[in-house]
Amino acid sequence: MTDRIERAVTALARDYPGPGGAVAVVRAGEVLVRHAWGYANAERRIPFTPRTLFRMCSITKQFTCAVLLDAFADPSVLDGDVRARLPLLAEPAPGVLHLCHNQSGLRDYWAVAMLHGSPVEAPFGDAESAAVIGGTRSLQFSPGTRYSYVNQNFRLLSDILEARTGRSFAELLRARVFDRAGMGSAFLAADARAMPDGTEGYEGNVASGFRAAVNRILWTGDAGLGASLDDMIGWERHIDATREDETSLHARLTRPARFADGAPAPYAFGLRSATEFRRTVIGHGGALRGWRSHRFYVPEERVSVVVMFNHLSDAHGAALDVLAAVLGVERPAAPADRPVPDWAGAWVEPETGLSARIDGLGGGRIRLRYGHSAERLDLRADGSAGNAGTVLRMTVDGLRMERPAENQTALLERRGGAPRPDIAGRYRCEELDAVLTVEDAGGVLYGAFSGFLGQGRMEVLEPIAEDLWALPCPRALDHTPPGDWTLSVQRNADGRVDEILLGCWLARRLRYERAA
Structure with missing residues (x-):
C-alpha cells in the first residue's frame, strides 16, 4: 500500500466520523487494503472487523439480477409472472428487463407506503408489501421510456x-452466486431489526450523538444482502478473475441496456455505469437508516x-x-465563484408535475430541489449549471433541464406569486x-397522509409559489426518504379548490380530490 493510499484510508475515520466502518481496495485480484475501525456495536463494545456482518442494502440488487440471469437465459419468459402480480393495473405491464433496469414505470413502494399513512418505524413485511404492490392501478410512465428508482422492481x-x-431466495443466492464468488458468510438478512453478530446501524452525528437506528422492514431482492468486508472482497476478486x-x-450484468427510443441507459441489472476521473466506474450504493455502503469496479484499471x-x-x-488515491489523481477542485443566475426560483417540470426549486449555495454552486434529494450544481462559464x-x-425557449440518465429533457415552467392559504x-x-x-393550526398549514397502514405525522407545508406547496418527508420507512412532496392545487372556474395533484420523484402524478 502506497503512502498516498494509506493516508486516504487513515483519513476516513476522521473525515466521515461515526461508530465504525470498513474499506477494501482490490487491484488486479490483489488485496491492497483490508481495513476496519471502530465498533460494530458501540454499546456492547463489539469491534468492527473485516468479518463483521453488514447490511449491504441496495447493493443487493445486482445479486438479485445475477441469480435471475443465471437461472433464466431469457428473462423475458417471466414477463407474464410480472403481469400476474399486478392484477389491478389498467395498462400494459412492465417486463422483467424493465424491472432490472428501473424502467418499469411503477411508483416506489416505500414512497407509496408513506401515502398510506405508515409511521416511520412501523413494521413492513410480506403482507404490507403484497398489498401495496398488488394495489397498483396505474404507472407513472410507459415502461422503457424513463428511469426511476423503484425498490419493489427487485422484490x-x-x-x-x-x-x-x-x-x-436465500438458497438461490448461495448456490448461484455466493459459493462461486467465495462469499462464505454472506446471507439473506431479510429482517432489518437485527444482525446475528450484534452489528448495529446508527443515526445521528458527532454534534448530536449517535443512537441505534430502529428498522422493522422485511427485505428480499431489493435490499436484503448481509455480507462482511471479506465477502465483498470475494465478489470483487471474482469480478476481476472472470x-x-x-x-x-x-x-452479463454489465451488458449495455437502452431505453425504448434507443438512448443508452446507464442503469442496468442493479448496477450504474458512470464516469469518474475520466474512467468508467460500475457499481452501486446501499442505504438504510443507520447504514451506508458503496462498491464499484473500474474495468480499465482493474480496481475495486x-x-x-x-x-x-x-x-x-x-x-x-x-479511488483518487489509488489512481494518483485529485478530486475535482471547487468551481469558480459566480453569481446566482437570474433564472433561480420556482419552476415546475410539466411531465412529472414536480416542482423544481433553484437557489444559490455560494462558492460557485446552486441547489436544485427536484429529484430524490437536493442536488448541488456547479455554475459554468457559459451560464449553465450542472453535475454528473x-x-x-x-x-x-426557456429554462431547459437535461437528465440523460433518466432519458428526460424538459422545458421548465416558471412559477411565481404566493400561494393562497385556503387549501385546508x-x-x-x-x-x-x-x-x-391539510389543517390550519393557528395560521400555519400542516399536512399528513393516512390509509391502510396508519396515520402519518403532521408536517408544516412549505409555500413555493401560487397554488404550489411542498409537504416535507424528512423521515420514512426507507432511508433516504422520498423527499418533499409537491402539492399542485387545482381550482375550478369559481376559484374553489377542487383537487390536489401530488407527487415526488419516486411516486408521481397522483390525484387527490377534495372530500371535505
Whole structure:
C-alpha cells in the first residue's frame, strides 16, 4: 500500500466520523487494503472487523439480477409472472428487463407506503408489501421510456424467482452466486431489526450523538444482502478473475441496456455505469437508516473499492476519496465563484408535475430541489449549471433541464406569486384509497397522509409559489426518504379548490380530490 493510499484510508475515520466502518481496495485480484475501525456495536463494545456482518442494502440488487440471469437465459419468459402480480393495473405491464433496469414505470413502494399513512418505524413485511404492490392501478410512465428508482422492481424479481424455481431466495443466492464468488458468510438478512453478530446501524452525528437506528422492514431482492468486508472482497476478486469470460455473472450484468427510443441507459441489472476521473466506474450504493455502503469496479484499471459505514456518512464520497488515491489523481477542485443566475426560483417540470426549486449555495454552486434529494450544481462559464446527472441551461425557449440518465429533457415552467392559504381540508386519492389532510393550526398549514397502514405525522407545508406547496418527508420507512412532496392545487372556474395533484420523484402524478 502506497503512502498516498494509506493516508486516504487513515483519513476516513476522521473525515466521515461515526461508530465504525470498513474499506477494501482490490487491484488486479490483489488485496491492497483490508481495513476496519471502530465498533460494530458501540454499546456492547463489539469491534468492527473485516468479518463483521453488514447490511449491504441496495447493493443487493445486482445479486438479485445475477441469480435471475443465471437461472433464466431469457428473462423475458417471466414477463407474464410480472403481469400476474399486478392484477389491478389498467395498462400494459412492465417486463422483467424493465424491472432490472428501473424502467418499469411503477411508483416506489416505500414512497407509496408513506401515502398510506405508515409511521416511520412501523413494521413492513410480506403482507404490507403484497398489498401495496398488488394495489397498483396505474404507472407513472410507459415502461422503457424513463428511469426511476423503484425498490419493489427487485422484490418482484426475487418473489418470482422463488415461485418459479421452488427454492428460497436465500438458497438461490448461495448456490448461484455466493459459493462461486467465495462469499462464505454472506446471507439473506431479510429482517432489518437485527444482525446475528450484534452489528448495529446508527443515526445521528458527532454534534448530536449517535443512537441505534430502529428498522422493522422485511427485505428480499431489493435490499436484503448481509455480507462482511471479506465477502465483498470475494465478489470483487471474482469480478476481476472472470473479466474476460463473456458468460461470467458480472459480464452479463454489465451488458449495455437502452431505453425504448434507443438512448443508452446507464442503469442496468442493479448496477450504474458512470464516469469518474475520466474512467468508467460500475457499481452501486446501499442505504438504510443507520447504514451506508458503496462498491464499484473500474474495468480499465482493474480496481475495486468497497466502503461500509454503520452510520449515515457519505460512503460514495469516501469511496471516491480512496479511488483518487489509488489512481494518483485529485478530486475535482471547487468551481469558480459566480453569481446566482437570474433564472433561480420556482419552476415546475410539466411531465412529472414536480416542482423544481433553484437557489444559490455560494462558492460557485446552486441547489436544485427536484429529484430524490437536493442536488448541488456547479455554475459554468457559459451560464449553465450542472453535475454528473443534471444540466440546467437557459435557452431561447426557456429554462431547459437535461437528465440523460433518466432519458428526460424538459422545458421548465416558471412559477411565481404566493400561494393562497385556503387549501385546508380533506382530500382522497381514489387510486390508493388514501387520504391527505391539510389543517390550519393557528395560521400555519400542516399536512399528513393516512390509509391502510396508519396515520402519518403532521408536517408544516412549505409555500413555493401560487397554488404550489411542498409537504416535507424528512423521515420514512426507507432511508433516504422520498423527499418533499409537491402539492399542485387545482381550482375550478369559481376559484374553489377542487383537487390536489401530488407527487415526488419516486411516486408521481397522483390525484387527490377534495372530500371535505
